[in-house]
Amino acid sequence: MEIVFVLVPVSLVIVAGALYAFVWSVRNNQYEDLEKEGQRILFDEDPNERRTES
């Protein structure tokens, strides 16, 4: 049973990792436009296109 004294802190670390990943994805606009990105491949690539935020 003593193993939980290791496992519980490990679970906390994993939760912290999950939270970090989530916060990172929100900060990097991963959820801003769920439609456009899927359709992007259907458009011609413009070599001079400026990468825009969002």
Added chain:
Amino acid sequence: MNRMTEFKACHAGEVQEAIAPAASEPRADRSIAFRESDQPQEAGKRLLSLFVPDIRCAACTLRIEQALLPREDVNTCRTNLAERLVTVEYLGSEPTAIVQAIESLGFTAVPDRGAQVREAHRAERRQMLMRLGVAGIGMMQVMMFALATYLGGEEGIAPAYRALMNWASLAITTPIALFSAMPFHLGAIRDLRQGALGMDVPVSLAISAAFTLSLANTLMGSGDVYYDSVAMFTFLLLLGRFIEMRSRHGYEDSRLLADTLLPVAARLLDGTLVDVREVTPGTEIKVHAGENVAVDGFVVTGQSVVDESAFTGESVPVPKRSGMRVLAGSRNLDGELVVSCTVPFDEFVINRISAMYREASTYKPRFASLADRAARYFVAGILSLAVGSGIYWYLAGGPWFVVALTVLVVSCPCALSLATPVAYSVALSSLRRFGVVVADGRFLERLVATSRIVFDKTGTLTRGALRIESIELLSPDITDIEARRLAASLERDSSHPIARAFECEGAPVADELKVVPGEGVEGVVGGRFYRLGQPEFVLGRPYQAPQTTGMWVLLGSSELPLAWFRLDDEVRDEAGTVVSLLKADRRLSLLTGDGSAEAERVAARVGIEDLSKGLTPIEKLEMVRGYQAAGDVVLMVGDGINDAGAMSQADASLAVSPVDIMVQQAADATLLRADLKAIPVLLEFAARVRRTICQNVFWAIGYNLSVIPLAVTGVLSPWMAALGMSASSMLVVINANRLGWLHGPGALAGDLQWK
């Protein structure tokens, strides 16, 4: 809309993004920024529209109103909770004083301009998502730890393990209570500072109290902890607010239509880009395929297909040739067009629609303001109830804290305060997509009560577009089709509504065309000089038309009459079906200014028995007043041109106005798709909106009344309270979101397609 046009739509967006920087002006200083959202009104009054992102509850809006209204420079002040908008009519020239007054209350105010509002939305959405994620992920893990202690409570658990679980829960719940629940705490602090009791006070109090007690018990190593309840309560409440935020944003976005569709810059013929606000009438601009038209005007050269679905909800693109009107914000799908601007920026149809929307959105349904006021006393009530039952249970030696906490959580009137505003936001944005512009918020409420519908004839039951009914030849050396073609060539350059009636295939080329306003047109075809119009103009002398009724136009050459055209207006195809549908449960009347037998023909054709013809606008108004005196609630449906008086007298009014003519100001609502089938759909929708609001209010009040006794008597535990309270607000929001769809009565279902 098919996939191809959708892709083109995306492209159009990108084109706009690309040209935007070229025309964007440098960031102006603060007071200039506010001056932008500031419109001059009559007599030195100005209207300022502000977006205040941190309005959270009715108490906030009331406080802003209370702070601004006593000011000498403020004339009127209206606030909108669902949209977080403050509209101030003020005297003087400096908007910054008003902005400062709002900011001194602890709010932030930004000008209500599309881009900033959208930016504020994005930031709000992102922040909310993070809070929600922290609460959600944390909640799942806290539940695992809590399960161990719950099982331990039954089976017995060693204090060391129990302490471990509590400390682990504490580690996860701390960010939830501090970060995720921050909007509730901030809201509560602002409320208390202002000496008001808002919705956030009990919520914040419950979260802080439960968390603090759990923290103390964890440190002391004895007593109960409520980390799981804190996490779940926060998560579910945030989820409810998140959904509410989404529907509010959806509504605001539909209002921001003008900023989204209207290009920032217009391309002049020489290729230079100018700010679209600075384009003056008479300027010609170029619109490439895939771009949105930048101005209201008519096509000078070019031929294309234009998508006007943003205005009409009608997804079939409209062909445009030279001479036809195009609207700023519609999308040019095919060829290149040269468009001549006809009106200044503020009078673009799209901007007028947007202004009407802003007007309608500040309207607060009577019931909503009542609920807001009631909620304030309600909060004071539950706070004292929570304290009271806590004291009672303390004296009785029972679980006083748990009971007080449960009462606090369970009785929060969040659902009640959300019940009406969310339903209204969702309903108005659905109507917008359906092609109905609502200018007066009361429209929907009044529509439900309508017992009599009064129709106008021309332009409402009929198309309002003339066509050739019959041709009477006056000379043996001309045939029907020749006469038609001649007339078509003569009318080629005329923009008068009559000209459309003559459009015809195979018209010969005419030279020296001249339009004589009010008289007719003249020109040379095949070496011969012709005139078309009034007999006095064509022949230079009076000439008797074959009949007195109807509209007659004469074609003549060198004072020799050739042919009479009888022009007539066509009854809309759907009028009969719509009338028979409406007849089932409402009385119908037809009021028309037309005194001819034509009026009877139309009435008989569509099936309206109650006909009054040959009325002046004043008489129409009197008729409407008469119906009202007889106890009818009247809906007036007209084209808004000569029945404006009757429209404002009627309880509700609807203008049927093809978007390329004009947006009517007199009507409470305007039907941008000239299709009468929308009327039964609207009536049914209005009834649905009312039903939804009733369900919401009934649920919210019923829920609070039924669970408070259970909480006071200690039957409920805090987690049940948290679940019930947040589920209740979520239910209300989801129920309101059902209004995101309009559908017609069975008989029309198949006919109505909209975006």
